[in-house]
Amino acid sequence: MALCEARLEEKARFLCRGRNPSDATDLLQDTYERAFRAFHTYDRNAPPLPWLASILTRRFLDMCRQDKRHPQQQLTESLDVPSEEAGPAEVWAGYTLEDVWRAVDLLPEEFRDVVRLKDMEGLAYAEISQRLGIPAMTVGTRLFRARKKLKELLLKKAETGGAS
Structure with missing residues (x-):
């Protein structure tokens, strides 16, 4: 057993x-x-x-x-998971969904579009690929890089004391 x-x-x-x-x-x-x-x-x-x-x-x-x-809940849950490299849990607890979407607005357009389509609209990679006219593998790569950049933006904001 x-x-x-x-x-x-x-x-x-x-x-x-x-x-x-x-x-x-x-x-x-x-x-x-x-x-x-x-x-x-x-x-x-x-x-x-x-x-x-x-x-x-x-x-x-x-x-x-x-x-x-519930695609919006998925993004906030993925950002709420603290890791050793991400910083203490208290840092993530200080963010609101509004803070996250403001940070998404700061991303380069190619990343911002993928994040919005995946995490706001809940589209599959194939649908995003078709809508943006890029390969599905590129969607995954951009999403990974976008989330990494998003994490950096949010942590930078926390270091400067900007987390609400």
């Missing part, structure tokens, strides 16, 4: 890569909770991993659908 748990945890981390690190833990917890509630449907002669993996995958898809319905 320990192997089963390890493989589920690995799958959760894989599915949640690029997201808030606690999402994988939450996904795993939701999976076990749902499995417990639906245990009466489990065929005890079958291996548990495929059954649990299907619950995990369905729950992950539910999370993605939820993110698509």
Whole structure:
């Protein structure tokens, strides 16, 4: 059973890569909770991993659908996650959504457009690619660079005492 748990945890981390690190833990917890509630449907002669993996995958898809319905929340959550290089959590706690969007306005146009389409409108890379006339891989690169620049702008603002 320990192997089963390890493989589920690995799958959760894989599915949640690029997201808030606690999402994988939450996904795993939701999976076990749902499995417990639906245990009466489990065929005890079958291996548990495929059954649990299907619950995990369905729950992950539910999370993605939820993110698509609330794209602004997704951006603020990704910025609220402190890392050692990002600075203390108190710095991030001082920002409002308005501060974030003001910082987005300071980004170069190519970055600003990608951030707005992805994080405000919740479009997929393919849709952004089509709308801007750039390859989907370029969308990912620009989004990564834009978020990095956004983080720098917000941290610079905090260092100068400008965080509200």
